[in-house]
Amino acid sequence: MVRLLVVDNDPDILDLLRIGLESLGYQVRTAESGLAALRAIEEEVPDILVTDLIMPNISGEKLLKIIKAVPEWTGLKTIVISGVAAEAPELRKAVPCDIYIAKGPIASTLKYLQDSITHFEQMRTICDKGRVVGADEIHSRHITRELIDFKAETDKILDHITDGICRVDSSRSVIWMNVAFSNLLETPEELILGRDLETFLHPATRPALVALLDDQDTLAVEVEVPLSSGGTRLVRARRISARPRGDCCTTLLWQDVTDRLLSEEYYENIVESTSSLICTTDQEGFINYVSRSCHRMIGRAPQEMIGRKPWDYVAGSHRDQAEERFTRILGAFLSGESPQTNLWEVPLMLPDGTEIIGEVQASPFRNRANRIMGIQLALTDITARRHLEDERQALLHEVQHRVRDNLQLVASLVRISNPLHVDTRIAAVSEVFDELYREQSFSRIKARPLLERIICLGLTTPEYRVTADVSYHVEAEFLPMRAAVPLSLIITEIMERLMPERTRRITIAVSLVSREEQLVLTITGISPAEGLSLPEGCREGNHAWNEGCPDMLEVLASQLRGTCQEETLPEGLGFTVAFAEDLLVS
Known part of the structure; x- marks a missing residue:
């Protein structure tokens, strides 16, 4: 008995095809999406795959390309049932199938399917010449042509975006992607679609992706992608749609920030090579960046200082004075003025209770648009010099x-x-x-x-x-x-x-x-x-x-x-x- 796997995103048509094929004596399994079809093939490879062409996410065309990319599935026979054969005859050349059938009335479609399955080799020879079985019995629809052209234009735009875009379902399987995402992973599209997104990430950064997909409050994470050429690439993943629930999916935007990381590491190396502690604050005075030298200089981890105010670490007797001076200098920078002095000395309290004398130099902290985002402080330990x-x-x-x-x-x-x-x-x-x-x-x-x-x-x-x-x-x-x-x-x-x-x-x-x-x-x-x-x-x-x-x-x-x-x-x-x-x- 010939084993068939029939794929169509329309459940009514799928049921009619299944009933008709089973009545002809075939063993039929069905799948309502390209991803479901991949899962069914992984469970058991059928003798013939019968698939619709236009489906959301993993289309029939992409499903066939994935099958051709898997060595174990290269012997699988394929038949495409196309509902746009009359409107887009150029698709025939792009679809890697054995037999191409125009989707018409169910009765005629079942007849062409039976003929193709029974006389598979003869029908494949006819289709190899570019023919579409049953195309002379259907008529072109103007609205369908417009939708096909609009989809092609949208796909072209998405493929020219430099940032990667992908869509995953609730099981974290990739069901859609643009060309930039494939380039980002240095992996062909057919080897990514249908696979767990986590498998393409460095194991140490996979928990970050889980947090992005499962935690509503997490909007962006940075992960590492191992490259086939060697090394890794740092990528920032941002969720641009709701996290997946049930049958829903989520869309992720991927940005290659490797160059930014290298620049930050270069800057960090410069910062760490100095004897000073460097930190920056926002316009409210909260610390948002601290160099790693803070652990060496004042015995504190950078994470401990993030979100605090600089004067929180000044010795108690001088804290109010330090707060007043810092606030005055920050206000002068934000108003475009120059403070009378941006260099002063403060006693700092270490975790063990000892004090050191720090020399603080302040300067405005600007973004790429030259807008002042806060203040940058350079702290130098002058305790030994003062003694x-x-x-x-x-x-x-x-x-x-x-x-x-x-x-x-x-x-x-x-x-x-x-x-x-x-x-x-x-x-x-x-x-x-x-x-x-x-x-x-x-x-x-x-x-x-x-x-x-x-x-x-x-x-x-x-x-x-x-x-x-x-x-x-x-x-x-x-x-x-x-x-x-x-x-x-x-x-x-x-x-x-x-x-x-x-x-x-x-x-x-x-x-x-x-x-x-x-x-x-x-x-x-x-x-x-x-x-x-x-x-x-x-x-x-x-x-x-x-x-x-x-x-x-x-x-x-x-x-x-x-x-x-x-x-x-x-x-x-x-x-x-x-x-x-x-x-x-x-």
Whole structure:
């Protein structure tokens, strides 16, 4: 028994054809649409497919093209019953069927069907020559021709739209599409129609399509489409008709946004390569975009900040001020004015309760039409810079205090010392600060260079200008600022006492070593002549200068919480200064 599958969207005609064919002894199954016919063929391939030509969504022409594209169905014989054979004879050439029958009265149509099924090969040979069986018994209808022309023009317009359009039924099967949608998927139409739309999407984005079709509130989603050429394409799907219910279908508009994604990624890479956090707001001040750097800078996820106001993250004591400033700047931008300043600093509160100092720069955020849509903020973390500036300012104040104290010390020495040597002492203090800035530090000085410079200063004083052989043994690498000035004045004072009156040559040994938790400075001067003659007024033993005045070395040593001893040695005159070693800790 020949198995037939009869397809027609008119249920009355379908019933008449089924009854008539069954009465002729054929096994008949029916389908009211092209999609239903595909499902029936998937269940069981018939011997012959009999289909109407003009049907909504999957027409008879598209149904035949789908069948030809499936290797397992290539042996299926096909017969088309056309109700527009007289009005559109050009369709015969476009329809890939074996036999083409003009649809007329049911009785004549059944007769031609029986003849075609019984003598299939002979009838196919006749139709191969472009003939339409039964066409001479029907007449053309003007209104039908107009409808066919209108449909052809509409299809042409839809196929020239650059955005893809498709229609799916409640089971998410594609039942209609334009050329752009086929190009979007890089898949022929006959391999898409009748198939589940989800199968053409990347598995990770299929839930988004389900939400678009099932959730009334979801109007658009972005999904990824794997391409046969490799890679994926980002597509934005928008629902432009009601979601499918029961036998209803829904229409979707598809836009290729891959280039937009690449542009956004390029922009995002630029944004993320900066050290700033970038965010934009709408005209009401609500945040609608945040760069990923927000997690690194302020410990928050971008999604957490979307829909909030920028000042929500400002420390409480400055929040009202930040809101007022932001609102004023946004209002100035929207009114076309320039704010007095669009750069300010705010303290920001992190989730862990700590604060950072942010520098905010605001600029208008415009769309492609150059209309201001809101405001763009660039936030830079200047906490470390501000702390460094504060520390630098504190160090500068400290240096100022030390300079003042040291100048006061020099002034006191001037009042109790020989005025002839005031220049030398002031020059020694100057050497300290000069070495301080050479070191580019506000707290410490290298010990060896300072000792060498102070000794050299004493040897080149205009009153003496002697030639000296100087040796050094220095263990300490650095001297703190608070010890450098008193120590340089001590060395200056010792050098004045070492200078010989007659000989023009002297040998000096300088030692700065650690000993019993103290730092010991030892300076010994040796003259090759008759030894060192002490200056007039100096007594043997304690060598106190300027009778009735405190000894200079004792005064200066007290500045270091230390002691100074002076003694006459067989090899010359020696001075030993010992002070607490903790002064060296910077």
